[in-house]
Each structure stands twice: as structure tokens, then as C-alpha cells.
Amino acid sequence: MHGHSTKFIIGMTLIVTNYIVGWGGLAVFAYLGKKSKSKILYIAGTAVYALSWGMLALGVYLVGPEGVAMSKVILKTYRWPAVAVIAVIAAVTVVYFINKKKKGIETVPQADEKNRT
Secondary structure, eight states: OTTOOHHHHHHHHHHHHHHHHHHHHHHHHHHHHHHHTOHHHHHHHHHHHHHHHHHHHHHHHHHHHHHHHHHHHHHHHSHHHHHHHHHHHHHHHHHHHHHHHHHHHHHHHHHHHHHHO
16 A cells, blocks of 8 residues: 555545444444343444444545455455454453353352351
8 A cells, every 4th residue: 555645545444444343343232232231232233333334435435446446355365364363352252251251150159158157
């Protein structure tokens, strides 16, 4: 991207990152909404997903046809490394929450035993 304008670089960044923002935001807010039983978090997830489409549209506007063609090449070239990074982050997150939940279950009986004595 040597020699491109700031507008072009911002547009490319918006195009390439909108998938992560959209699907990542939707997943995070859906998880938080399910955990807290708050409908507002589901709405926030939907809003973040909609915002990602706005990011895509603005990015396409900023880069023009040349940038759209270049973004297709970038996304095609780096799709699997990006999927691998997202999968690792998702796996670490799942393991973290499973361990956190197990620790929470283990500590509840101990707290009850202290209250009984």
C-alpha cells in the first residue's frame, strides 16, 4: 500500500476489519445477552453487526474500484490465517469461561459450608 492516501488506507482498514467487528460484536453481545438475560445486549449485538455493514459501505466509498479489487485479493490471500487466529481466540475464550464456571461452581459449596458452621 505504499504511496496510497490516508483516505485509501482508512477505507481498506474498514473493508478488511468489518467482518471481525460485525461477527465478533454479534457473538460477544449474544453471549453477554444470554448470560445476563438482557434483551438490550441482543439489540446492541445487532447494532454492531449493522454498523459493520456501514463500515463496509464507507470503506468501499473511500477506496473506489481499485481498492475493492485489492481488498478481494487481501481477503482471499489472508482468509485462512485470519480464520486460524479467530479460531484460537475463540478456543481460548471458551476454555477461559469453562474454567471460570467450574471455579464458580466449586466455590459455592465451600461458601455454604462456612455459613452452616
